[in-house]
Amino acid sequence: MIRVNGVERQLPGDPRTLLSDHLRHNLGLTGTHVGCEHGVCGCCTVLFDGKPVRSCLLFAVQAAGHEVTTIEGLAKPDAPLHPIQQAFHDAHALQCGFCTPGFVLAVKGLLDEHPDPTDEEIEEGISGNLCRCTGYANIRKAVRKAAAAR
Amino acid sequence: MTTRWFGERVARREDDRLLRGHGRFTDDVGDGALEACFVRSPYAHARVISIDTTQAKKLPGVHAVYTARDLPFGDRDLPLLIPHPALTNGRTQRCLAGETVRYAGEAVAFVVADSRYLAEDAADLVDVEYEPLPVAWPLEQAAEDPANLAAELTQEAGDVAEALAAAPRRQKLRFRYERGAAAPMEARATWARWDPAEQRLTMYDSTQSPTSIRGGLAVLFGLPETSVEVIAPDVGGGFGPKIMLFYPDELLTPFAAMQLGRPVKWTEDRREHFTAVNQERAQAHEVEVAYDGEGRVTALDVDFIHDAGAYTPYGIILPIITAGQIPGPYRVPNYRVRFRDIYTNATPTSPYRGAGRPHACFVMERTLDAIAKDLGLTRDEVRRRNLIQPDQFPYEVGVGWQDGNRVIYDSGNFPGLLEKALQNLGPRPPGDHVGMGLGMYVEGTGVGPYEGAHVQVLVGGKVIASTALPTQGQAHATVFAQIVADQLGVEPGDVTVTTGDTRRFQWGVGTFASRAAVVAGNAMAVAAGLVAEKAKRIAAEHLEVDEADLELAEGAVRVKGAAHKQMPLAAVAVLSNPVRYAFGGGTEAATQFTPKARPGPPLPEGERPGLEATGYFSPIGSAWASGCHAAWVRVDPQTFRLQILRYVVVHDCGRVINPMVLEGQIQGGVAQGIGGAFYERLAYDAEAQLRNASFMEFLMPYATEVPDVLIDHQETPSPLNPLGVKGAGEAGVIPVGAVIASAVEEALGVPITEMPLSPLRLFELTREPA
Numbered sequence: 001m002i003r004v005n006g007v008e009r010q011l012p013g014d015p016r017t018l019l020s021d022h023l024r025h026n027l028g029l030t031g032t033h034v035g036c037e038h039g040v041c042g043c044c045t046v047l048f049d050g051k052p053v054r055s056c057l058l059f060a061v062q063a064a065g066h067e068v069t070t071i072e073g074l075a076k077p078d079a080p081l082h083p084i085q086q087a088f089h090d091a092h093a094l095q096c097g098f099c100t101p102g103f104v105l106a107v108k109g110l111l112d113e114h115p116d117p118t119d120e121e122i123e124e125g126i127s128g129n130l131c132r133c134t135g136y137a138n139i140r141k142a143v144r145k146a147a148a149a150r
Numbered sequence: 151m152t153t154r155w156f157g158e159r160v161a162r163r164e165d166d167r168l169l170r171g172h173g174r175f176t177d178d179v180g181d182g183a184l185e186a187c188f189v190r191s192p193y194a195h196a197r198v199i200s201i202d203t204t205q206a207k208k209l210p211g212v213h214a215v216y217t218a219r220d221l222p223f224g225d226r227d228l229p230l231l232i233p234h235p236a237l238t239n240g241r242t243q244r245c246l247a248g249e250t251v252r253y254a255g256e257a258v259a260f261v262v263a264d265s266r267y268l269a270e271d272a273a274d275l276v277d278v279e280y281e282p283l284p285v286a287w288p289l290e291q292a293a294e295d296p297a298n299l300a301a302e303l304t305q306e307a308g309d310v311a312e313a314l315a316a317a318p319r320r321q322k323l324r325f326r327y328e329r330g331a332a333a334p335m336e337a338r339a340t341w342a343r344w345d346p347a348e349q350r351l352t353m354y355d356s357t358q359s360p361t362s363i364r365g366g367l368a369v370l371f372g373l374p375e376t377s378v379e380v381i382a383p384d385v386g387g388g389f390g391p392k393i394m395l396f397y398p399d400e401l402l403t404p405f406a407a408m409q410l411g412r413p414v415k416w417t418e419d420r421r422e423h424f425t426a427v428n429q430e431r432a433q434a435h436e437v438e439v440a441y442d443g444e445g446r447v448t449a450l451d452v453d454f455i456h457d458a459g460a461y462t463p464y465g466i467i468l469p470i471i472t473a474g475q476i477p478g479p480y481r482v483p484n485y486r487v488r489f490r491d492i493y494t495n496a497t498p499t500s501p502y503r504g505a506g507r508p509h510a511c512f513v514m515e516r517t518l519d520a521i522a523k524d525l526g527l528t529r530d531e532v533r534r535r536n537l538i539q540p541d542q543f544p545y546e547v548g549v550g551w552q553d554g555n556r557v558i559y560d561s562g563n564f565p566g567l568l569e570k571a572l573q574n575l576g577p578r579p580p581g582d583h584v585g586m587g588l589g590m591y592v593e594g595t596g597v598g599p600y601e602g603a604h605v606q607v608l609v610g611g612k613v614i615a616s617t618a619l620p621t622q623g624q625a626h627a628t629v630f631a632q633i634v635a636d637q638l639g640v641e642p643g644d645v646t647v648t649t650g651d652t653r654r655f656q657w658g659v660g661t662f663a664s665r666a667a668v669v670a671g672n673a674m675a676v677a678a679g680l681v682a683e684k685a686k687r688i689a690a691e692h693l694e695v696d697e698a699d700l701e702l703a704e705g706a707v708r709v710k711g712a713a714h715k716q717m718p719l720a721a722v723a724v725l726s727n728p729v730r731y732a733f734g735g736g737t738e739a740a741t742q743f744t745p746k747a748r749p750g751p752p753l754p755e756g757e758r759p760g761l762e763a764t765g766y767f768s769p770i771g772s773a774w775a776s777g778c779h780a781a782w783v784r785v786d787p788q789t790f791r792l793q794i795l796r797y798v799v800v801h802d803c804g805r806v807i808n809p810m811v812l813e814g815q816i817q818g819g820v821a822q823g824i825g826g827a828f829y830e831r832l833a834y835d836a837e838a839q840l841r842n843a844s845f846m847e848f849l850m851p852y853a854t855e856v857p858d859v860l861i862d863h864q865e866t867p868s869p870l871n872p873l874g875v876k877g878a879g880e881a882g883v884i885p886v887g888a889v890i891a892s893a894v895e896e897a898l899g900v901p902i903t904e905m906p907l908s909p910l911r912l913f914e915l916t917r918e919p920a
Binding site: 014016017021024025028029030031032033034035036037038040041043070071072074075077081085088089090092094095096097098099100101104123126127128129130131132133134135136137138139140 | 161162164165166168169170171172173174175177178181266267332333334335336337384385386387389419420622623624625810811813814817818819820821822844845846850852853854856857858859882
């Protein structure tokens, strides 16, 4: 079993199933996106026991006994956006939205570790995620807004 | 009409669901589909001797393995999308290669199984025997063999030979651009379902042109177009290459779904995206420029070769755009341009954000820098002396354009852009190895033929609007809502926009060439304007006033100057549709025993039911956007790392619908330009094998490589459309290569004549003998 967004879920029958595929196609959590499947783009970032990891580089079975948070677990469907999501909206930090869940969770990890990050820490915190639309300026801005809102 | 929302920084309507992970991209659609994968050629050029699928088909969970001979359309060449008389040797690929493969990555077989995992297992068992053939590569070498010539076109304005002969000064220059890749974060995907009871084909496709895909599928499968539905749902970036007819999966997922009676989907992985999706930008240019002692260009003669790749499905649009855009914002009284479109054994090419323009801009801007250097002028002064002046519009360049018309600039103020950019750039930062980069451009945007829109006020008063072109992040749901909201006197939040779904709107072309805001935006305004007129007609009867005295504001039709005398749009929507049977929502007001506003039939002659309208916009020519980029750049003399100290953009795309969205487009475009100028090179080897087909080795910029760009606007409305807008999608990319080259040349003192650069290449250049 793994805990996904606070709920106990089954592990896949086929042990080679990637965590990203298990989340998306077996558990229906399609907010986790797959951009490269070789651990570079960061689109598939989820929180693994609270820390950002790339779910395309893990087998689902490796998550047995661990707590996984996906983008769907950050704010409940009827609840307001999480402050990081709200900051991304306010700063126009997303365009196509494909990289966005990965960025939001990477920023969650960053702000949990550095609640008041310096510009260098922000750069470091988001430099494992690729975005092809925004040119990053508004993502940096969103991180500052989210930190200020905490 | 009270214009309220046009020009405002309206927050995006599409963000909420994307931020919550509730977006719907093609690979998110329809669990339970069979999944497919391709067998692709490892050779750049080879004869296919045999394909043995026996073992693959035996694997449990495999439903089908298709090769060319299994397809009823297997021996048919796919359509040549944009024919041109100069394309005398056009060539398109087949859905699956049966006899010859012409690039590494060309599809040979298609495997359908219970899961992608099993499909990939089976693909490994497909045994293909190839006989390798000689490879046409690189571009310059391929150009030496006449058999590789796809097209040749020469255009001339003025008399170049005479002007060259008469000129006091001349230079010969060579400039080269290498291939790059759009690399959207979402690779391509298709999902198809065949409903045998309804004889209906439904396909989700990450395409930039669902209407074209629908038309093509109807023809290929012999179905009425009305029985084919194509939806481009959320698309994770497009940037050009997602518009093509057909990538093989766009035929094979629907074909397999019809054959197997199950939904079938295919999702591209990143590695195959690098070789299976169209690329762009490789061109080699020879330039001769003539100018007077003041640095004024008197003649420009450009001869270039374009790397078409293995096929020419997109015709010769790319070199046509380059040819049309080289003179840019400058007066070139005598201009001759010849291009040859050359087949190579590499992935086919089609437009990638900028589409022929970054290289065109590079050629012209580098040429002006060379003139400045020769005459000891500053780079801004040489530009100032050559710019087309604000009183010279419309300005005809003298060559042809990609829409079949001539290149005619509709409006602009180029000197204004230059001066504003220089002012915003500010003084030279301290330190060594710092260079200034400067680049100006024009961009023909908003090409036809047309787009359309449907706008409807629902009986609840909310508004829905739809257009056929799809969205890949451009905030259409917001900017189109702003346009509609202004016409109807409602708020953008009351307008729900649907794009790229043929079930909602079936007529249209697609999202490319910075055209959505211009063509679909104006269509939205036309449709919403018709709805507003209709609302006034209906309300005028019931309020017993003249239509001319009515206005739409705050969700109602009201009498100007007497706002209390009004009718909510919801009530007008109800009355627009006379009913026999009330169905709630206030519709009892439209039944037969309620008092009538006028005599005659319930639905007036010539009127249609519903508070809705369809509108179209078909531009007579491109709306030409323009801009100036300038930068201070430092190059580390030891590591050759690039540090962009300051980057400014002054951009003119006519009237701005939403500055926030526009600035996002420009910042993102500059980032992509920086990638293409210094980090991203598609590295092919001598056998035309792509050696860096992963994000590990094809280095796209992270946040660490992209500065915050200082963006400023100038607004010169386009006279060619009612909203006065011009496109903005590609502007950020176009001059970046020229700007970086100019800056690096000054910073290091070595001539820069090629793109992209890299630390290694700069190291080599600084060690080459002068």
